[in-house]
Amino acid sequence: MPKTRPSVSRVDVRTFTIPTDHPEADGTAEWDSTTVVVVEVRAGEHTGLGWTYTDASAAAVVRRMLAPAVVGVDAMDTGRAAFAMSRALRNAGAPGIGACAQSAVDIALWDLRARLSGLSLCDAIGRVRSSAPVYGSGGFTTYPDERMSAQLRGWVERDGVAAVKIKIGESWGSRTERDLERVESARRTVGPEVRLMVDANGAYSVGQARRVERALREFDVSWFEEPVTSDDPAGLARLRASSVAEIAAGEYVYRLADAERLLEAGAVDCLQLDVTRCGGITGWFRAAAAAQARQLKVSAHCAPQLAAQVSVCTENAREIEYFHDHERLDPMLFEGTLAVRDGALTPRTDALGHGMTLAQSAGAFEVDAAPGA
Numbered sequence: 001m002p003k004t005r006p007s008v009s010r011v012d013v014r015t016f017t018i019p020t021d022h023p024e025a026d027g028t029a030e031w032d033s034t035t036v037v038v039v040e041v042r043a044g045e046h047t048g049l050g051w052t053y054t055d056a057s058a059a060a061v062v063r064r065m066l067a068p069a070v071v072g073v074d075a076m077d078t079g080r081a082a083f084a085m086s087r088a089l090r091n092a093g094a095p096g097i098g099a100c101a102q103s104a105v106d107i108a109l110w111d112l113r114a115r116l117s118g119l120s121l122c123d124a125i126g127r128v129r130s131s132a133p134v135y136g137s138g139g140f141t142t143y144p145d146e147r148m149s150a151q152l153r154g155w156v157e158r159d160g161v162a163a164v165k166i167k168i169g170e171s172w173g174s175r176t177e178r179d180l181e182r183v184e185s186a187r188r189t190v191g192p193e194v195r196l197m198v199d200a201n202g203a204y205s206v207g208q209a210r211r212v213e214r215a216l217r218e219f220d221v222s223w224f225e226e227p228v229t230s231d232d233p234a235g236l237a238r239l240r241a242s243s244v245a246e247i248a249a250g251e252y253v254y255r256l257a258d259a260e261r262l263l264e265a266g267a268v269d270c271l272q273l274d275v276t277r278c279g280g281i282t283g284w285f286r287a288a289a290a291a292q293a294r295q296l297k298v299s300a301h302c303a304p305q306l307a308a309q310v311s312v313c314t315e316n317a318r319e320i321e322y323f324h325d326h327e328r329l330d331p332m333l334f335e336g337t338l339a340v341r342d343g344a345l346t347p348r349t350d351a352l353g354h355g356m357t358l359a360q361s362a363g364a365f366e367v368d369a370a371p372g373a
């Protein structure tokens with residue numbers, strides 16, 4: 001029995017924005033900063049920490065809709081809290097910003113429950129393995145060739161990763177020649193042994209993606225992520241039927257039904273899930289089970305520090321995306337982050353919860369707590 005069994009007494013939410021270290025773009029978006037909405041939940045003497053990488057408006061969702069739903073709930077009842085949050089969001093919109101906000105609170109509540117139980121988070125959930133392999137992810141379309149090469153080499157030589165991923169589909173798929181030149185350059189940089197993955201972020205049409213996929217075979221590309229938009233599961237499935245590279249998608253899975261839509265269409269070889277978007281730890285395990293029912297694996301999208309916690313506890317999990325922006329900013333915001341060793345992240349079992357806390361120094365990146373007010 002846990003020593004104490006208090007109720008959730010308060011929910012605090014803060015927002016931080018950190019500029020990127022270089023202008024960044026993929027096939028269909030460009031950005032120069034990352035915003036992180038951080039949630040702390042309190043019960044008794046313990047504080048649980050969760051977060052999501054999304055717009056500051058998620059903080060208002062937490063404050064106005066989710067905090068009232070979970071304050072007063074028994075802190076051990078993560079399922080009850082998840083159900084209460086889903087009900088609270090029903091009319092405002094559970095997917096999108098709502099799901100991101102719910103994910104941050106859900107992760108904080110699971111962390112809190114583990115801490116109250118005197119356990120590490122992965123021990124509270126139950127591990128399948130000790131470590132989660134990662135792949136280096138960046139290679140933005142805005143990078144000069146030398147910058148991309150240095151980044152890829154760092155992951156391979158310094159961190160020992162077995163796979164790397166770069167962005168293609170530049171300018172909505174209008175620069176396929178440059179896409180292929182960059183893939184060739186990436187292959188040259190990492191050599192023949194490292195797995196090479198690409199992500200088009202939905203930039204191509206189905207026919208265009210099919211032609212690109214044929215060309216990618218020359219460079220032994222093994223993973224083609226969102227070759228067409230995830231809004232077109234049938235298009236992904238058509239492409240998958242002829243593709244040598246694995247087809248992957250799922251970063252916009254906000255709830256179980258979104259995962260089921262991709263799975264039912266036969267759209268993916270591997271389902272991606274973002275624990276900070278898909279309903280948190282509660283949502284992750286539901287969607288991972290849906291994939292497992294079809295003998296498919298899941299791969300964590302971004303959020304590597306939190307993804308490591310759930311991936312080691314998920315039988316059908318494979319590599320985690322070690323995304324450049326998050327690799328850089330997580331240690332700026334949080335104390336106790338894990339470092340990649342031999343291409344993998346190994347969650348601690350000698351700490352309470354996930355072992356991370358909000359850093360004092362994070363305050364330098366805090367933005368207006370009431371955006372638009």
Ligand SMILES: [Mg+2]
Pocket residue numbers: 199201225226251
């Ligand atoms: Mg992606």
